Amino acid sequence: MSLESQEMSVVDHLTELRKRIIYVLIIFLLGLVGGLFCAKPIYDYLIQADLAQGFVLHAFSFWDGIGMYMKIAMAVSLAVSVPFIAYQLWAFISPGLRSEERSAALRYVPYVFVLFLLGMAFAYYIVFPMALSFTISITRSMGLEETYGIAQYFNFMFSLVLPLALLFELPLLVMFLTKLRILNPLRLRKMRRYAYFALVFIAVVITPPDLISDFLVTIPLLVLYEFSVFLSAFVYRKQLAADAALEARYVKQEEKEETGN
Incomplete structure (x- = not known):
């Protein structure tokens, strides 16, 4: 080009x-x-x-x-x-x-x-x-x-x-990035501690300065992250299965070509 x-x-x-x-x-x-x-x-x-x-x-x-x-x-x-x-x-x-x-x-x-x-x-x-x-x-x-x-x-x-409301889009964003093969559950699990720290920081910033408020906001955010990891694993397993099926078809096609020759 x-x-x-x-x-x-x-x-x-x-x-x-x-x-x-x-x-x-x-x-x-x-x-x-x-x-x-x-x-x-x-x-x-x-x-x-x-x-x-x-x-x-x-x-x-x-x-x-x-x-x-x-x-x-x-x-x-x-x-x-x-x-x-x-x-x-x-x-x-x-x-x-x-x-x-x-x-x-x-x-x-x-x-x-x-x-x-x-x-x-x-x-x-x-x-x-x-x-x-x-x-x-x-x-x-x-x-x-x-x-x-x-x-x-x-x-x-x-x-x-x-x-x-915007943070509730996290599971969908993770699924989308997993579908694009940018993220996967293995990578999300490795970065869990950093993600937890970021979510706790966000919860502390947007809530009043008391432990109960921070706790009641932090828990749903952490659950959202874990739910996002679960959805990412679901998408990732389907990707692996599709890749395996594609590879099997490719191998089978090569075997047919070799037999025909």
């Missing part, structure tokens, strides 16, 4: 990547518009926890209300865009995949949305109430007057919910 054709190939790849990014941005903007229409009912649902805790949210600037709606709209847009981003990623790399890898990877795309929603549900219904109750109890035990801003409330919520 000449240098000119190689340069054209790089240009083609960059053009394709730019096209995929533009598609993602369009979907994200459309999701943002749709999220703005959904922001009010979602807001009414989300502040039920505030009413149960007996405090009222306050606005400390003229932009707090608008900022809250934008945060909700961005969360909705992200939920809508995640499977589309996964599809665009598949479309970008699919020309370099074999046909069976291409079809298998495409089947993962719908599960991206499912896992993202499961992660959001786990974070909102389990982790967030726990963290909110803990911080409020500390505030009240210190005899402080509670005056909470709406911006701080939603920043606190989304700093827990969105990272956990």
Whole structure:
């Protein structure tokens, strides 16, 4: 291949990547518009926890209300865009995949949305109430007057919910990389201690500074990693079986050719 054709190939790849990014941005903007229409009912649902805790949210600037709606709209847009981003990623790399890898990877795309929603549900219904109750109890035990801003409330919520929702994509990502033969269960087991350290660090960063919160977030993350190793082993065994069958067919074909000669 000449240098000119190689340069054209790089240009083609960059053009394709730019096209995929533009598609993602369009979907994200459309999701943002749709999220703005959904922001009010979602807001009414989300502040039920505030009413149960007996405090009222306050606005400390003229932009707090608008900022809250934008945060909700961005969360909705992200939920809508995640499977589309996964599809665009598949479309970008699919020309370099074999046909069976291409079809298998495409089947993962719908599960991206499912896992993202499961992660959001786990974070909102389990982790967030726990963290909110803990911080409020500390505030009240210190005899402080509670005056909470709406911006701080939603920043606190989304700093827990969105990272956990994205981390729930870990099993699917590991399966995909195993399918591409980039990862395998042997490699994942060897790097287990480093992965555990990274997951514990993430759990400590995104949760309130208490042992119970860290523990309740760390355990699901470690379970997710082990589940990812299990799924990787499942995919890897199927790959080995397919490779063995292909090699057997190749040997059998060679034997037939030698017999025919």
